[in-house]
Amino acid sequence: MKLVRGSALIGLALAAGSACGTFAQNPGAGVTSTPRALYTDEQGDRGAVVFGAACAGCHSEGELSGRLFQIGWQGKSVGALFTLIRTTMPFDRPALLQEHEYADVTAYILRLNGRPARGDELQSSQPLEQVELFPASGLAGSATSDP
Ligand code: HEC
Secondary structure, three states, X not given: OHHHHHHHHHHHHHHHHOOOOOOOOOOOOOOEOOOOOXXXXXXXXXXHHHHHHHOOOOOOOOOOOHHHHHHHHOOOEHHHHHHHHHHHOXXXXXXXXXXXXXXXXXXXXXXXXXXXXXXOOOOOOOOHHHEEOOXXXXXXOOOOXXX
């Protein structure tokens, strides 16, 4: 996961350093933006509670959503975000939460970024590495993005 985290941070650094920098992002071969299922509204609600309890001490919701966050994660998969959260967060106590709580809070971050609830709950057993996190057309938190 170091690579993914590094790439995300490089993306963020570029975005912060230059308003119109060039982003050498991996196009994400094999990543699709058309999942049959992503998460449910109920799961997003539960994720908001998890976020408040386990993440908000260090992160604002705005920090994990919006254009800058999405540029950093462009071309990455939902699975990459889920794995980063599950294996490295909370930063001071990784793997503190239950598996379903990590799934819930990942769903909440998808919601914060305008990905609509769809189908079944997000679960680690799904092929999330093949689901694109932020399709290029859906940047800037457009809630109308519905690939
Ligand atoms: C004790 C403080 C702390 C807590 C609590 C914490 N984080 Fe983090 N988080 C960090 C730090 C520090 C980084 C940067 C880590 C790095 O780059 O190595 C980070 C990075 C992240 C990133 C990557 C951000 C990006 O822009 O790419 C995500 C996503 C994330 N955290 C989600 C969460 C979630 C979800 C929770 C709650 C389950 C959480 N964090 C709890 C400190 C925290």
